[in-house]
Amino acid sequence: MAQRLDLPIVPGKGLGWFKLGMSLWDTIRHLRDQVALIPVVDFKYSEEDPFAADIILKLKSNGIELRFEPYSQRLKLIIVDDFQRVRLTYKGDEVSSSKAVPTGELINKLFGPAFPGEFDSSTTQYTLLYPGLSLVFPIPEHLMLTYQVSADVPIEFPDGGTPFATHMYIYFGESWVKASLPSLPGPTLHGGRMGGNRGEVDRVIAQINHGVVIHFVGGTQSQKCPILFLVTTPQDLIADLGPPGSIYYKEDDKLEIHSDNNKDSYQTQQEDDGIMGKMDDIGYERSSHTPQASQQPNDYFYNYFNLGIDVLFDGSSHRCKKIVLHTNIPGHFDFQW
Structure with a gap:
């Protein structure tokens, strides 16, 4: 069994x-850095239509499931389905650990009185409802009738038995079934004028022969960051977005993607887009190497992995000459690059 994660519960957050x-x-990137604590992650999505159902990350060794809205790819629901594999606390008090189990009595003590719950006779489960938090308790068959006609919270069963929670849901919205996404946070100052590593993108508008405009969430209206051909410099980009995740120097010029001499292979286009790199134990990552001093100035990419944007700069003028946008569709060759 993997080492227990130690996680505080923040309902609705x-x-x-x-x-x-x-x-x-960001979630997958963090999971890759936590292999010792989170050794097994199942990745589930609809192969027929990646936008038809939630994207799911199942942390099998830790008893946690994460569900992401497929279009925005943002976390909308957190499920704990094995309390024995994780240490949970609420305002410093243990909810589950090697010494504590989430009984109805403990939940009532720590979280206070709940809203009237819901009993599902088809699954014989009672769901205890708090704002942004739900806990599920299985009900013995011989007590089904009691909870079908009563709104009593199962702190203790009438026969003296103790109910134990089997699932916990953390969400934003009316209920876990109707979970919605919280508002995106606005950009912060560290990392760049638009927030850099912490800024959240609202939308990106591509303008042919001109460049792109990134709209970041901020207050009542979005903040714009233009990236313009033959205008934007590396200094401009760092000032607006912060430092790139990596810098990739091209070794030769294959940028004429519509010319006859650039149809050798799919790999050639990947090199043009600045995304061919070395394979390590957790997947691909773009390589970063500097050109030799004897060579002519090489073009180079600034790779912003978290934004899905690569910007190619001319090696001589150091002005933007190409922009690559990535959609991060599950199952695609470029996913999570």
Whole structure:
């Protein structure tokens, strides 16, 4: 069994570092850095239509499931389905651990009186409702009738038995079934004028032969960051977006993507887009190497993985000459690059 994660519960907000609204890209990146604590992650999505159902990350060894809205790829629901595999706390008090189990009595003591719950006779489960938090308790068959006709919270069964929670849901919205995404946070100052690593993108508008305009969430209206051909410099980009995740120097010029001499292979186009790199134990990552001094100035990419944007600069003028936008569709060759 993997070491227990130690996570505080924040109803309607998140569970430890799992924050409602966080991106799938950031989540997977963090999971890759936590292999010792989170050794097994199942990734589930609809192969027929990636936008038809939630994207799911199942942390099998930790008893946690994360569900992401498929279009925005942002976390909308956190599920704990095995309390024995995780240590949970609420305002410093243990909810589940090697010494504590989430009984009805403990939940009532820590979280206070709940709203009237819901009993599902088809699954014989009672769902205890708090704002942004739901807990599920299985009800013995011989007590089904009691909870079908009563709104009593199962703090203790009439026969003296103790109910134990089997599932916990953390969400934003009316209920976990109707979970919605919280508002995106506005940009902060560290990392760049638009927030850099912490800024959240509202939308990106591509303008042919001109460039792109990134709209960041901020207050009542979005803030714009233009990236313009033959105008934007690396200094401009760093000032607006912060430093790139990596810098990739091209070794030769294959940028004429519509010319006859650039149809050799799919790999050639990947090199043009600045996304061919070395394989390590957790997947691909773009390589970063500097050109030799004897060569002519090489073009180079600034790779912003978290934004899905690569910007190519001319090696001589150091002005933007190409922009690559990535959609991060599950199952695609470029997913999570």
